[in-house]
Amino acid sequence: MKKILSLLIAALLACTALAGCSSSEKAVSTDGSTSMEKVIGALGEAFEEDTGITVTYNPTGSGSGIEAVGQGRCDIGLSSRELKDEEKAEGLVGTTLALDGIAVIVNTENTVDDLSLETIAKIYKGEITNWKEVGGSDAEIVLIGREANSGTRDGFESITDTEDACQYRQELTSTGDVITAVSQNPAAIGYASLASVKDSVKALKVGGVEASEETVKDGSYVIQRPFVLVTKKDTKLSDEAQEFFDWVTSSDAAETIASAGVVAVN
């Protein structure tokens, strides 16, 4: 009897602990680029605070996100590259939300301050291994990058065309760690999201163009990529999705977008 009673009480207590879970009905679903996690996260949070509408995000990659919106599996697709012509031909429309600039950083002691995109690619592929080959001091170049699947790594490697070819010495898991590692080693080179670059490291000019918000915006700084919202031309968005879309592409959302470390277009 005692045992049964205590078991009953245990079960009862366990049940009450699980109660109180509820789900909301209204939601905007987004699907796509893993690099856009931060910016969509920030926007979704702010949007939910204002309107009470939840924004879901499924990090599957640009390709699957575009496919998903084409098949109507989500409201808005997310892509961290421009739409291809054949994708546009399928009736998809891309709206650029923001620009993501990636700075190439070196130690402050490094005398090199300008490299071309090709030279950067050669350095990362291990074809140039010493700083003296590009006008610096005689020291072996230490390549520092991000972990596989990181949005920044993906962006950097696709722009410099070095996918799966980078000979990294260190693969770190956060922008902060990359900056710290580069600031500690005079022979190091790394890359990081433009917004997070600090004075402890030096951002290189790429092909003579300084990395800044303006040069990213006017397109002269080349290591950048667009964050694109993908929608279907003929299909009307749901009211909630339309509201979200209008808000994120308005100038009201610019501050939230900037807080995620990218340059807002509007």
Added chain:
Amino acid sequence: MNKKKLLENVIHGVFLILGLITVGCVLLITVYLVISGIPAIREIGLFKFLFGKKWESSAAEPSFGILPFILTSIYGTAGAIVIGVPIGFFTAVYLAKMAPKRIKAVMEAAVSLLAGIPSVVYGLVGMLILVPGIRKLFKIPDGASLLAAIIVLAIMILPSIIKVSITALEAVPKEYEEASLSLGATPVETYFKVSVPAAKSGIATAVVLGVGRAIGEAMAVMMVSGNVPNMPSLFGSVRFLTTAVAGEMSYSSGLQQQALFSIALVLFLFIMLINATLNFFLKRDKEK
């Protein structure tokens, strides 16, 4: 009377739940790891997974071989034990048997403090001091290496080794030592020939605990070891089992994510093995 009985039963129920939570967690984690770890191993092939030398999880044609991680974890842990155990052991003998009261109090407090430092702090200090230090000392291009990880791990396992060894040494009956001393042995002879052998299973426990801590550490080694999936070399950039899981988990999907669960399963089996060894020592200790 009835009221009292009801209260008793309620308390019984609460305690039962609390007990079940722990058991439930262990079961849940074990079952979940096995279920989510098996599919990738099946798809990749056990042999290819465990003995493959190449890990390229995000490449166009991915390959999932975790031999570099397994070897790195074994070498890293072994290295930490080789450095950490002698330091910890002699410190424990000194503190338990020889140190004056005041020095003992201060040093024991310091050891406790060392145990309480979060691993991310070890990693940060390692990144800012140890890694550049190794680079300058050995004149290599970059200091993030297996050696840096070994040193960080050796320091991290010191507190558990010292504390458990001290407890074991202090539990040796006074009579043993007194007998040895009265036979004319010097104090140091007594400590190493009588006290230490008498406490040896406790000291072995301390070492196994250290191994467990070292093999399971992720944060600190992630910051100092470079994380490139190379076959291990002392001055090379290496990736551990723990950091392989932690580093890629946040963005992974599909087979890559399943493979990460498989790595976690391998790590889990390693740690189970260590725990079994620990239990073996503890049990043998009790039977004596």
